[in-house]
Amino acid sequence: MLLSGKTAIISGAASKRGIGLATARRFAAEGAKVAILDIDAAAAEAAAALGDGHIGLGCNVADKASCNDAVAQVIRQFGVIDILINNAGITQPVKLLEISPADWDRIQDVNLKGVLFLSQAVIPHMRARKQGSIACMSSVSAQRGGGIFGGPHYSAAKAGVLGLAKAMAREFGIDGIRVNCVTPGLIGTDITAGKLTDEMKAKILEGIPLNRLGTAEDVAGIYTFLASDLSAYVTGAVIDVNGGMLI
Numbered sequence: 666m667l668l669s670g671k672t673a674i675i676s677g678a679a680s681k682r683g684i685g686l687a688t689a690r691r692f693a694a695e696g697a698k699v700a701i702l703d704i705d706a707a708a709a710e711a712a713a714a715l716g717d718g719h720i721g722l723g724c725n726v727a728d729k730a731s732c733n734d735a736v737a738q739v740i741r742q743f744g745v746i747d748i749l750i751n752n753a754g755i756t757q758p759v760k761l762l763e764i765s766p767a768d769w770d771r772i773q774d775v776n777l778k779g780v781l782f783l784s785q786a787v788i789p790h791m792r793a794r795k796q797g798s799i800a801c802m803s804s805v806s807a808q809r810g811g812g813i814f815g816g817p818h819y820s821a822a823k824a825g826v827l828g829l830a831k832a833m834a835r836e837f838g839i840d841g842i843r844v845n846c847v848t849p850g851l852i853g854t855d856i857t858a859g860k861l862t863d864e865m866k867a868k869i870l871e872g873i874p875l876n877r878l879g880t881a882e883d884v885a886g887i888y889t890f891l892a893s894d895l896s897a898y899v900t901g902a903v904i905d906v907n908g909g910m911l912i
């Protein structure tokens with residue numbers, strides 16, 4: 666098992682079809698103890714369904730105090746944190762001229778500030794043990810300047826995640842902490858569910874050499890690689906999980 670004896674925090678892992686929950690399941694199957702942190706009250710139930718020893722806590726990643734409280738609770742229960750997956754995110758399909766100041770703030774707060782606040786809460790615990798792996802969720806929207814469902818503020822936030830993750834990789838490599846990013850293409854989750862007509866789907870698939878949408882498990886596999894010792898010499902990397910969309 667790739668994560669035997671490790672402890673992991675995964676943010677945004679309560680949603681039934683989501684990438685976070687698929688990752689929590691995979692981590693548990695690989696031997697990790699998992700803490701699901703999510704704004705959705707379903708976090709506790711989602712963690713219980715993983716089996717004994719896992720925990721689910723309410724946490725708003727956009728709120729620094731909420732991140733600090735949740736991480737303190739994880740430390741009380743697990744003692745240590747080996748892995749942090751900054752996965753929580755929200756999107757909003759709008760055009761640039763329609764973005765209100767409140768829209769901008771909401772999208773930056775969850776997708777970008779959330780990565781900062783949760784990492785700030787976890788890193789001191791990793792640094793004390795001179796080890797840790799952090800993986801952050803960006804998106805093909807950051808690379809292409811737009812996605813199917815995200816607005817320009819979402820592209821900006823996810824591009825910010827790339828810069829923030831690389832800065833963290835640079836600053837904390839000396840402390841044995843690795844920080845990497847995943848950039849998924851179009852993954853079939855609640856963010857995309859029911860929003861694609863057959864015509865839209867056919868058009869999208871024309872641009873994907875592997876000729877299918879991604880699955881939450883496709884991304885969970887890459888998170889598992891980044892969390893595990895298989896990637897012991899990988900930091901500051903960005904791994905595309907997009908079926909070849911950018912070739």
Ligand code: NAD
Pocket residue numbers: 676677678679680681682683684685702703704705724725726727752753754755756775802803804805848849850851852853854855856857
């Ligand atoms: P999802 O909606 O199923 O999951 C997002 C999770 O984040 C939910 O459980 C939600 O409750 C949680 N969340 C939202 N706001 C939060 C907050 N303030 N604090 C804590 N948790 C919060 O969507 P998903 O597709 O699984 O998305 C997971 C991540 O992947 C997101 O960051 C998303 O932007 C990113 N992403 C998704 C795709 C895609 O095609 N689905 C592509 C690229 C990137």
